[in-house]
Amino acid sequence: ETGVTQSPTHLIKTRGQQVTLRCSSQSGHNTVSWYQQALGQGPQFIFQYYREEENGRGNFPPRFSGLQFPNYSSELNVNALELDDSALYLCASSRQGITGDEQYFGPGTRLTVT
Amino acid sequence: GESVGLHLPTLSVQEGDNSIINCAYSNSASDYFIWYKQESGKGPQFIIDIRSNMDKRQGQRVTVLLNKTVKHLSLQIAATQPGDSAVYFCAENTGGNQFYFGTGTSLTVIP
Numbered sequence: 001e002t003g004v005t006q007s008p009t010h011l012i013k014t015r016g017q018q019v020t021l022r023c024s025s026q027s028g029h030n031t032v033s034w035y036q037q038a039l040g041q042g043p044q045f046i047f048q049y050y051r052e053e054e055n056g057r058g059n060f061p062p063r064f065s066g067l068q069f070p071n072y073s074s075e076l077n078v079n080a081l082e083l084d085d086s087a088l089y090l091c092a093s094s095r096q097g098i099t100g101d102e103q104y105f106g107p108g109t110r111l112t113v114t
Numbered sequence: 115g116e117s118v119g120l121h122l123p124t125l126s127v128q129e130g131d132n133s134i135i136n137c138a139y140s141n142s143a144s145d146y147f148i149w150y151k152q153e154s155g156k157g158p159q160f161i162i163d164i165r166s167n168m169d170k171r172q173g174q175r176v177t178v179l180l181n182k183t184v185k186h187l188s189l190q191i192a193a194t195q196p197g198d199s200a201v202y203f204c205a206e207n208t209g210g211n212q213f214y215f216g217t218g219t220s221l222t223v224i225p
Contacts, residue, residue: 002157004157033211033213035215040217040218041217041218042203042205042215042216042217042218043158043203043215044215045211045212045213045214048211048212055211056210056211056212058212090157090158092157103160104160105157105158105159106157107155107156107157108156108157
């Protein structure tokens, strides 16, 4: 098991609501990346945080936002939830200048929007 | 935009046989590739990686082959075991922060 934890495990929200997902990074890692994985699809990059600042963003609207804290844990916030936001949200912890074997994924948060 | 796709969405193999999972990518600028394994209820787990200056890389029971001419990547698993049953993704990187994942291949190992 990786040292990356995510909370909550599952979440059900109503369309139009807001949600906050949390990720605790592996010890020694200063970078957190967030991914959205729709059912039957591969993960899609949302954004990355490094030293508390956004450091790259995928093709997601501004209602997807994030934070990184001094202990390198991170939050993903989604406003005005839409049905298509239903997915597994993964965070990945790493050091900057990553190689693949140094990026560890958490188990994900399953978000259902009704 | 990026496009990483897999030729087969599902693959069934007999235990002990070798498995080959294929992946096509479209961005010729991609220079780093990773294969991930994702079991039910878990996040993706790193299997093996390869850089574009290599054609082949071997790990424990796994081999990745890269054909840059046709932009094709494959993962070979030797002596497939029941514990290898999972969804396998290839992911590509062009040197920035983003990894682009393919759709995935579901591997089922038949005992």
